[in-house]
Amino acid sequence: MKRKWERDLGLQGRMIFTMFLLAAVYLFFLAFLSYNGTPPVFMMLFVGSFMAIQYFYSDRLVLWSTGAQIVSENEAPQLHGIITRLCAIADLPKPKVAIVRTQVPNAFATGRNQNNAVVAVTTGILDKLSPAELEAVLAHELTHVKNRDMAVMTIASFISTLAFYFVRNIIYFGGMGGDRRKDGGGILLVWLVSLAVWVVSFLLTRALSRYREYAADRGAAVITGQPSNLASALMKISGVMSRVPSEDLRSVEGMNAFFIIPAISGSSIMDVFSTHPSVEKRIAKLEKMQQDLG
Amino acid sequence: MGLRDFVDAILGKSTLPKAKSEKLFAMSTASITLESNLGLKPSGSAGICFKPIGASAYESARKEIQELLEYSSKETETEFRLEKDEFNFLWAIFKDPDFEDLVANIHLVSETLEEHGFGGQLLCAIYRFDSEPEAGNSSRGKAVYWIYNFKQGTYYPFVPLSGKQRDNPFEFKLRAEMEREMPIEENVEKWYPLWGIPF
Numbered sequence: 001m002k003r004k005w006e007r008d009l010g011l012q013g014r015m016i017f018t019m020f021l022l023a024a025v026y027l028f029f030l031a032f033l034s035y036n037g038t039p040p041v042f043m044m045l046f047v048g049s050f051m052a053i054q055y056f057y058s059d060r061l062v063l064w065s066t067g068a069q070i071v072s073e074n075e076a077p078q079l080h081g082i083i084t085r086l087c088a089i090a091d092l093p094k095p096k097v098a099i100v101r102t103q104v105p106n107a108f109a110t111g112r113n114q115n116n117a118v119v120a121v122t123t124g125i126l127d128k129l130s131p132a133e134l135e136a137v138l139a140h141e142l143t144h145v146k147n148r149d150m151a152v153m154t155i156a157s158f159i160s161t162l163a164f165y166f167v168r169n170i171i172y173f174g175g176m177g178g179d180r181r182k183d184g185g186g187i188l189l190v191w192l193v194s195l196a197v198w199v200v201s202f203l204l205t206r207a208l209s210r211y212r213e214y215a216a217d218r219g220a221a222v223i224t225g226q227p228s229n230l231a232s233a234l235m236k237i238s239g240v241m242s243r244v245p246s247e248d249l250r251s252v253e254g255m256n257a258f259f260i261i262p263a264i265s266g267s268s269i270m271d272v273f274s275t276h277p278s279v280e281k282r283i284a285k286l287e288k289m290q291q292d293l294g
Numbered sequence: 295m296g297l298r299d300f301v302d303a304i305l306g307k308s309t310l311p312k313a314k315s316e317k318l319f320a321m322s323t324a325s326i327t328l329e330s331n332l333g334l335k336p337s338g339s340a341g342i343c344f345k346p347i348g349a350s351a352y353e354s355a356r357k358e359i360q361e362l363l364e365y366s367s368k369e370t371e372t373e374f375r376l377e378k379d380e381f382n383f384l385w386a387i388f389k390d391p392d393f394e395d396l397v398a399n400i401h402l403v404s405e406t407l408e409e410h411g412f413g414g415q416l417l418c419a420i421y422r423f424d425s426e427p428e429a430g431n432s433s434r435g436k437a438v439y440w441i442y443n444f445k446q447g448t449y450y451p452f453v454p455l456s457g458k459q460r461d462n463p464f465e466f467k468l469r470a471e472m473e474r475e476m477p478i479e480e481n482v483e484k485w486y487p488l489w490g491i492p493f
Binding site: 130132133227228229231232235236240241243244245246247248249250251252286287290291 | 343345379381383417418441458460462463465466467469470471473474482483484485486487488489
């Protein structure tokens with residue numbers, strides 16, 4: 001593995017490709033809607049204002065919806081300390097730091113660019129992880145900021161949300177421009193196209209989302225130089241760590257527990273729909289990085 | 295599960311799996327990587343843990359092993375002792391500064407036990423390594439055990455901490471580092487600890 005920070009061409013290529021495809025389906029979608037009678041001015045205003053709100057307020061929206069509280073350096077000196085150090089290594093302006101009061105172990109980064117980013121962690125993750133593991137998780141989130149993949153995700157997921165909105169409320173929108181076309185077939189067609197746009201954009205954002213998680217894992221490994229710390233953090237968060245038994249081998253030997261082969265979850269069709277790759281796959285990749293470092 | 299295991303299960307029979315000791319030797323080369331890449335020094339101690347069946351078998355096994363050990367340790371000048379633990383498992387514990395001799399003794403003893411029909415009772419072989427004390431920490435380094443499971447023919451790491459806790463992050467790191475060099479137990483649900491290892 002290269003120790004140097006490099007542009008992640010794979011991620012950038014995918015980001016551009018996703019944006020391009022999304023723009024194409026998006027334009028097609030708009031053209032179709034206007035052809036079917038929705039006033040174009042109304043469409044543009046509606047879409048434009050929503051995108052602007054999404055773009056400029058995404059960080060605040062996310063913080064508001066998750067109940068995250070921005071914390072000062074005095075309130076969380078250790079957390080601030082780790083982030084300051086990681087930002088210096090990754091050559092990033094220091095983001096705002098927020099804490100969510102919940103026992104669910106999690107962390108996320110949001111914001112439209114490197115200067116307006118927020119990194120948030122839950123109290124659950126602070127309790128559960130060791131300092132080295134927490135550092136690895138924060139490095140992962142900072143890599144999202146560094147790779148600027150949040151803005152793309154924000155816009156990309158907005159389009160899919162918009163299409164979903166159309167799918168749900170198509171009767172209302174159909175009625176708005178129903179002067180030229182009175183037939184119900186047009187509305188049904190709009191609905192079908194919206195549905196197709198929604199499905200395609202949904203799958204595209206999911207694919208990009210999973211790729212950017214791997215990219216952030218790689219970034220965390222480069223920043224901390226210790227891929228295994230992120231692997232062990234992921235194991236703790238996902239509960240893999242708790243599968244390591246604590247009862248003595250000699251006491252279970254009598255029950256033949258030694259020979260039982262429990263099945264570990266395999267892959268499934270649901271993989272396609274999840275935003276994050278499976279923990280097993282991420283850990284396997286991190287372990288590979290650890291081996292390459294050694 | 296093979297057909298035979300299936301039939302056994304239906305008829306209520308159960309047989310102990312045969313011991314697999316051929317992968318034991320993976321430790322000889324792995325120890326070099328452990329020391330150079332991870333700073334883990336071989337402690338010069340290793341042991342085999344097995345369960346004798348019945349009191350008479352226990353005594354005969356003990357005698358046989360005693361003789362065997364006396365014979366094999368003469369050649370390599372390996373110190374040994376036999377110990378019984380709270381679970382009534384018997385331990386053969388070796389001390390030798392030469393790591394190759396330790397591996398050779400462990401292998402010889404396990405082979406002999408198998409030849410005498412004790413293969414099914416072989417629980418595990420354990421090698422102890424010591425980590426270097428961490429910077430700023432004056433206490434001595436941690437004991438790092440590699441446990442060889444004879445039933446699976448695989449190794450797994452065991453790093454005990456005080457109060458029956460174990461250092462899982464370090465164990466996972468050891469797995470990541472050593473996966474390519476040794477047969478490591480893939481299923482972490484089989485990474486059973488052994489508390490109070492007597493060396």
